[in-house]
Amino acid sequence: MTTPAVPTAPRIPEAVHRRRWAILGVLMLSLLIVVLDNSILNVAIKTISTPAPTGLGATQSELEWAINAYTLVFAGLLFSAGLLGDRFGRKRVLLGGLAVFGIGSALAAESGSPAQLIAFRALMALGAAFVMPATLAVLMNVFEREEQPKAIGIWAGGVGLAIAIGPITGGLLLDHFWWGSVFLINVPIVLLALGLMLWLVPESRDPNPGRIDLVGVALSVVGLVLLVYGIIKGGELADFTDATVLATTGAGLAVLVAFVVHEKRSDHPSVDMDYFKNKVFSAAIAVIALVFFALMGVTFFSVFYTQSVRGYSPLQTGLLMLPLAAAQLIFAPRARLVVDRIGIRATTTGAMLVLATTLAAFATLDADTPIWLLEVVFFFMGAGMAHVMTPTSVVIMQALPREKAGSASALSNTFRQVGGALGIAVLGSVLSTSYRNGIEGHLGALPAGVRDTAGESIEATLGVAAKLGERGQSLVGPANDAFLHAMHVTALCGAVVAFAGAVVVALFLPGRPKPAAEDATKEELERVEP
Numbered sequence: 001m002t003t004p005a006v007p008t009a010p011r012i013p014e015a016v017h018r019r020r021w022a023i024l025g026v027l028m029l030s031l032l033i034v035v036l037d038n039s040i041l042n043v044a045i046k047t048i049s050t051p052a053p054t055g056l057g058a059t060q061s062e063l064e065w066a067i068n069a070y071t072l073v074f075a076g077l078l079f080s081a082g083l084l085g086d087r088f089g090r091k092r093v094l095l096g097g098l099a100v101f102g103i104g105s106a107l108a109a110e111s112g113s114p115a116q117l118i119a120f121r122a123l124m125a126l127g128a129a130f131v132m133p134a135t136l137a138v139l140m141n142v143f144e145r146e147e148q149p150k151a152i153g154i155w156a157g158g159v160g161l162a163i164a165i166g167p168i169t170g171g172l173l174l175d176h177f178w179w180g181s182v183f184l185i186n187v188p189i190v191l192l193a194l195g196l197m198l199w200l201v202p203e204s205r206d207p208n209p210g211r212i213d214l215v216g217v218a219l220s221v222v223g224l225v226l227l228v229y230g231i232i233k234g235g236e237l238a239d240f241t242d243a244t245v246l247a248t249t250g251a252g253l254a255v256l257v258a259f260v261v262h263e264k265r266s267d268h269p270s271v272d273m274d275y276f277k278n279k280v281f282s283a284a285i286a287v288i289a290l291v292f293f294a295l296m297g298v299t300f301f302s303v304f305y306t307q308s309v310r311g312y313s314p315l316q317t318g319l320l321m322l323p324l325a326a327a328q329l330i331f332a333p334r335a336r337l338v339v340d341r342i343g344i345r346a347t348t349t350g351a352m353l354v355l356a357t358t359l360a361a362f363a364t365l366d367a368d369t370p371i372w373l374l375e376v377v378f379f380f381m382g383a384g385m386a387h388v389m390t391p392t393s394v395v396i397m398q399a400l401p402r403e404k405a406g407s408a409s410a411l412s413n414t415f416r417q418v419g420g421a422l423g424i425a426v427l428g429s430v431l432s433t434s435y436r437n438g439i440e441g442h443l444g445a446l447p448a449g450v451r452d453t454a455g456e457s458i459e460a461t462l463g464v465a466a467k468l469g470e471r472g473q474s475l476v477g478p479a480n481d482a483f484l485h486a487m488h489v490t491a492l493c494g495a496v497v498a499f500a501g502a503v504v505v506a507l508f509l510p511g512r513p514k515p516a517a518e519d520a521t522k523e524e525l526e527r528v529e530p
Helices: 014-018 020-042 045-049 060-088 090-109 114-140 145-176 186-200 214-237 243-265 273-277 279-309 314-320 322-342 344-364 371-399 402-442 448-454 458-508 515-526
Strands: none
Touching: 020 060, 020 090, 020 114, 020 145, 020 186, 045 060, 045 279, 060 090, 060 114, 060 214, 060 279, 060 402, 090 114, 090 186, 145 314, 214 243, 214 402, 243 273, 273 279, 279 314, 279 344, 279 371, 279 402, 279 458, 314 322, 314 371, 322 344, 322 371, 344 371, 344 458, 371 402, 371 458, 402 458
């Protein structure tokens, strides 16, 4: 006679288990504002570039830094923030991170100059870096194992939701309030999240936390900042052979090499370099970075196309981006069905080719192109991304042992942020350089100082034109033409990057999921972040 199996005792206290879905709601609220902050800023960059009192008169390079200050600090601190949460308590770190994020948001809203905005965006990122990893860690400690996949799927859906509502929220605020409202809106949400978290969320920590790699964190952040600064400076000067540009980018690359050497030798590295010996893992990580490289670069210039060239309002621009987010929300949960049918390699290669095609399609857009064509391009871009991000994220989770799943997820997040930062820096610099070369021939009649300012971006040119009144109207047409040419060049560069990603996945990703992994496939698909 077989002895019946004794049911496993719940590892979650009953009091915590009863309020687990309410806790998930609080975690979702915290995650929402952190992710939403990047997408909400996209529709505000044109307004911020407008001269005071409407905006801050930020140059294109300053706008790039306002975005990249957030992504670079966030990416650089993600690993260490997770370890600090394990050591000192996830709830404590969450509360601290949210408080810093809220303070940074309030200060950013009252920025009096682009430099202040950049500094306060970095402060916001410091707080955000402690929020995102802690939300997932808390989630894993309030749900039993059988409910974790569903909870993680809902948690991941928060990212897609933020991408969808961010531009619309930003547009609504800018239609009724000043540009700082896109940051100030975070403050009441942070206060609500802090109150609910104190009431509902239990404390948890790792009994055996890892050591913090302070040297590695410093090297990674300094190296990335120097590299991105050099790239943006080259675009600002329209000269990538300038001594300052070469020295800064060279120093950044040297520091990043030192980071890799340090990580290989450290007994408590931020990033275990042995992971990258796995070609499948490396290819999947690289493709995630390339996807966000292209996406963030395109989002950056598409806002100027819709607002400066086509004349749409910030709210209308946000609504125009809905197909991109909607396609991701529709196809990301269903991408596994395509993988089951044709395999990982075929799915991701086809999706990367779709992404490359949509990027190249931007090179066909003009000032009078029917707007529905842009909507079609955005929709197929979102669909392509969904069929890349879901399979590659699963590959990353499966390429390493189960106990390394947390590290794999953190690496995926880090490379996504770094890829996005480099996309804005590189493609933004290509846009800036192409625009300056196209417009400078039409600025000869302007004084030297004004000529330099007017050549920085389409918004700078249109701002000078507005101040000149009737005489400035002759600059509007050439500014639009120069921007469209610069956008076409930039879009083709992004398409080349996406095509390179297609080659990488075609060469290195596996064909079909291995049978041995089938029992874990569903759970790990649920863990995917859109």
